[in-house]
Amino acid sequence: MTFPVVGMVGGGQLARMTHEAGIPLGLRFKLLSDTPQDSAAQVVSDVVIGDYRDLDTLRDFARGCDVITFDHEHVPIEHLRALEADGIPVRPGPDALVHAQDKGVMRARLSGLGVPCPRHRVVTDPADAAAFAAEVGGFPVVLKTVRGGYDGKGVWVVRSEAEAEPPFRAGVPVLAEEKVDFVRELAANIVRSPHGQAVAYPVVESRQVDGVCDTVIAPAPGLSDELAGEAQQLALRIAAELGVVGHLAVELFETADGRILVNELAMRPHNSGHWTQDGSITSQFANHVRAVLDLPLGDPRPRAPWTVMCNVLGGDYPDMYTAYLHCMARDPQLKIHMYGKDVKPGRKVGHVNTYGDDLDEVLERARHAAGYLRGTITE
Incomplete structure (x- = not known):
């Protein structure tokens, strides 16, 4: 049996982790990467180095692929339409992806659908x-x-x-x-397949530092079942209305008066869903692969009452590998995910996941590990 070939445009950490999720399924990956040093290019065996903005490069890359999907949203829409005209499935398609590329288009369409926005x-x-x-x-x-x-x-x-x-x-x-006076940021992550099957992950709280995601808590603490259900239904409706295939992250503001407003959309695996690698029965990456191939979707339910993801950002401590000994010895249940990137101040170079029954303990474990790997915690 010949298993499908998934063509992934973009060589960042999202492509790296999506490739990892496809390995147990027997899938083959082909990668279009900017450089051989990119995160995913280090681990995928079939790598094409080229510029995704060049149509001829895209067409050559797409030959032999059963589906094309993305590590980022920046491929020109007209190029994606050309691939579709060539008979190559592109998921998500250009009519959906434009809403993640262009915030003006996204706001106009969501407003037309009656979706609550700033x-x-x-x-x-x-x-x-x-x-x-x-x-x-x-x-x-x-x-x-x-x-x-x-x-x-x-x-x-x-x-x-x-x-x-x-x-x-x-x-x-x-x-x-x-400027919305919000009490916290939430994210609703869903996955939708071409024939309309969809699954929704628990709504999470996303905590930002200097505009960069720092911590994600799943599920969002203290969020009412009613508001959580409203956020999931909203994300599912947006995916259906826009024709999204694959993973959709809907970033939300929760206001003091108990409303939710849509902030941003991402049509690919997303930082707010990294916790699912270790905290869900089926991760966002595995379900994204299943969706773009129109396979039955996996169970999104959590494995533990609480899961916390903390991003590992680069700092002044470049040798993170030597910090593994402390982190692994201190917390044998800790899950570390590194991206193979050179360490630069403020750059996302990895993340950690922790899970368990007590939120305070799970949160402390994740923050300690991320801080120690970065070098801001030394004990």
Whole structure:
């Protein structure tokens, strides 16, 4: 029997972990990577080095693949349409993926569907941003470049018209949003297959530091069953309405008056779902692979009452390998996932997962391990 070949565009850690999830299923992976040193290129045997923005490169790469999927959302939509015209399944398809590529398109479509979002509009210059601020009750407001932002990049909280100048220097449209007075950030992760089967993971709390995800707690502590169900149903409805195939992360604001608002969409495995590697019966990565191949989806239920994921960011301590001895000896149940990246300050180089019955203990174990690997904790 010949098992399917999954073509993965992008060589980052998401591709690395998706490849890992496909190994037990007997799947073959083909990778289009920027460099041989990329995270996934270090572990996938069939690697093509090339530029995903070049259509001829994409077409050559896609030959022999049964499906194309992504480590990131940046492949030009017109290129994906060309692959589909060539008869190659692209999942998620361009009509869905554009909503993760372009925040202006995403906001317009979600608003048209009646999905709760922050007040927003595309603005043309700092004066227009100031006019928007007046419309929503004054500064501060949030300005975002409609394309290319992630991990806090391409996002500005501005408190005056003068502060609104930098976002416009990139020469791309800018989306203005009201600054939501939220009590915490949540994420609803779901996976949907081409024939419409879908599964929903527990809604998680995502804690950010300097615009970068630091900690994820599954399930979100103290979240009512009603609001958790509302968030899951909202994510499932968005996936169905947009025609998403594969993993969808819906990042949410929870407000003080008990509402949820959609912040961002990601149509690929997501940092808020990394806990599922060790905390769920079927991980986000395994279910993403199943979905893009239209295989039956796996059980998303958690294995333990609590799972905590902490990102390991690079710091001034470059040799993380020697820190393994302490972390593994201190906590034999700890799960460490490293990405094969050079250590640079602030760069995501790995994550840790812990799980158990007591949230405070599980949270302390994860934070200690992540801090020790980074070098901010020395005992």
